[in-house]
Amino acid sequence: MEQDVFVVADNILSPIGKTTAENFDRLSGNVSGVMEHDDPAISSRPFYASIFDKSEAFIEGNQTGFTKFEQLLIASITDALKNTGIAVTDKKTILIISSTKGNISLLETEKNTPELQKRIALSTSAKLVAHHFGFSNTPIIISNACISGVMGIITGARLLQTGQYENAIIAGADVISSFILSGFESFQALSPQVCRPFDKSRDGLNLGEGAGTIILSANKKYTGNIKVLGGAVSNDANHISGPSRTGKELSFAIDQSLKEAGLSPNEIDFISAHGTATPYNDEMEANAINLSGLQSAPLNSLKGYYGHTLGAAGLIESIISIQSLQQDLVLPTPGFKKMGVTKPVNVIAEPLSVKAKRFLKTASGFGGCNAAVIFGK
Amino acid sequence: MLAENHIISSCVIEGGDVFKNGRLLFQNKSADLTGFLLSIYQHFQLNYPKYYKMDNLSKLGWLASEVLLMDNYQKDQYQPEEVGIVLANRNSSLDNDIKYFESAKEIASPSLFVYTLPNIVIGEICIRNNFKGEHGFYIQETFDADFVIVQVNYLLDNNILKACICGWVDVLDQYYKAALFLVEKRQTDSSVPFSAKNINNIFETN
Secondary structure: OOOOOEEEEEEEEEEOOOHHHHHHHHHOOOOOOOOEEEEOOOOOOEEEEOOOOOOOOOOOOOOOOOOHHHHHHHHHHHHHHHHOOOOOOOOOEEEEEEEOOOOOHHHHHOOHHHHHHHHHHHHHHHHHHHHHHHHOOOOOEOOOOHHHHHHHHHHHHHHHHOOOOEEEEEEEEEEEHHHHHHHHHOOOOOOOOOOOOOOOOOEEEEEEOOEEEEEEEHHHHHHHOOOEEEEEEEEEEOOOOOOOOOOOOHHHHHHHHHHHOOOHHOOOOOOOOOOOOOOOHHHHHHHHHHHHOOOOOEEEEHHHHOOEEEEHHHHHHHHHHHHHHHHHOOOOOOOOOOOOOOOOEEOOOOEEEEEOOOEEEEEOOOOOHHHHEEOOO | OOOEEEEEEEEEOOEEEEEOOOEEEEOOOOHHHHHHHHHHHOOOOOOHHHHHHHHHHHHHHHHHHHHHHOOOOOOOOOHHHHHEEEEEOOOOOOHHEEEEEEHHHHOHHHHHHOOOOOOOHHHHHHHOOOOOOOOOEEEEEOOOHHHHHHHHHHHHOOOOOEEEEEEEEEEEOOEEEEEEEEOOOOOOOOOEEOOHHHHHHHHHHH
């Protein structure tokens, strides 16, 4: 990227912890948020997922008027902004929100009226959140399936390139309700246990809820911070609900990101994969990583800790990986034992102490979408 | 200064009318949305069995892209990775979300669930035309021409794309509107500059 884009601050709000530090510490201690739940409001059968305790409060003071989805965004953005001095009212600061389904759970509990439909709209949530903080610009909202979070980072970095904005606050969240769970269940995509990315016996994904926020800035005073080095998006043009057979398109997005970052494959120190643990996703992803010449780079999937957090996944998993750069510790892939993809990749099953300088984050989703982003020192 | 980009063609579908480059090509004021969309499909003699599986949002966006590209886009003119799509709407996939939710009370259908994401319409257009480039779906309360222009110009000016379909595709119950623009770096006899004024004019006047 011509213009340096620095990571200023971040937050992860998940069932595992309320700050990035809490999350990374607990993951390092091998704590997972995925467990069996029996909640008839979400499913008639017990299911494995990483979801918040029903009694958990996310924001202090008056919570009326905000749904759980909006509270997650507000809490995550509040913590990320803490001590940064970034002025949200500044015309040079933009808020980007990524989510797949936002307030869709309201369909389950409220009567379907035009007012409810307006309340469900992501633009309503974005407006409420922006008003809460006093942002002067209208927020940008991205809803592009499971790559929404990574796309948010790429969109933010590009808007800083244009000079239109100096700071971008990118926040993603999704809430798991029966709407989403029943859909993934109908695809027979849910694992009846804690998911096992890239493993021979992997049998589907776990869903997870949470929020993640990354604050990016082009301000030179952050020189020395970790940077966004490159990013790209591609489409399979193959199938709306199944990934590419070859992985060529994700590989193209990876190659484009490397090109933008001015890096060769051997300069990537580790990969934070999408690794949902569905048979097809992991196979496609391994193909793509091989095509891009990254098969020997240590790789993890964090889905065994968080489940698939949908619109937040790209943010949460990037933030953990940024911590890995800062703490010289790459986290393992819970659930992985035996290589289960045709083209092997270097999945790490144990924590890896390494002075990593750069990592690649990938994501793919329904609609044939793929995204890649590279962060580095 | 960067070279200007150009609107090669446009298609607006709204209120029973189908416009291409400002000209009314087809009209059907008597049908409901599903019937109206099918009458467009039949009028233009399209033949694409996947059409029948799509939800109304994808049908509307797909039909608009067919009319948009008709006579104005040469297949194989660009590499698959050089063509992309940037779309926005107000109601995301809510039209189909409600249908999925109602059906899931009996039995959840994967073929309905897959359309509970707004970017599926992008996937459908990409599959039809083998477009593999950059894309993105954004939610906006009203059409934000300035934002769309910044996104598309970034992709074209940085040589990430050579052609980009952009615009608005929105459906909720019987409300619908599509306004698509084919934007390229090249100029043609009938192209107009890719400016907020021009796309707002095309968006509004029909």
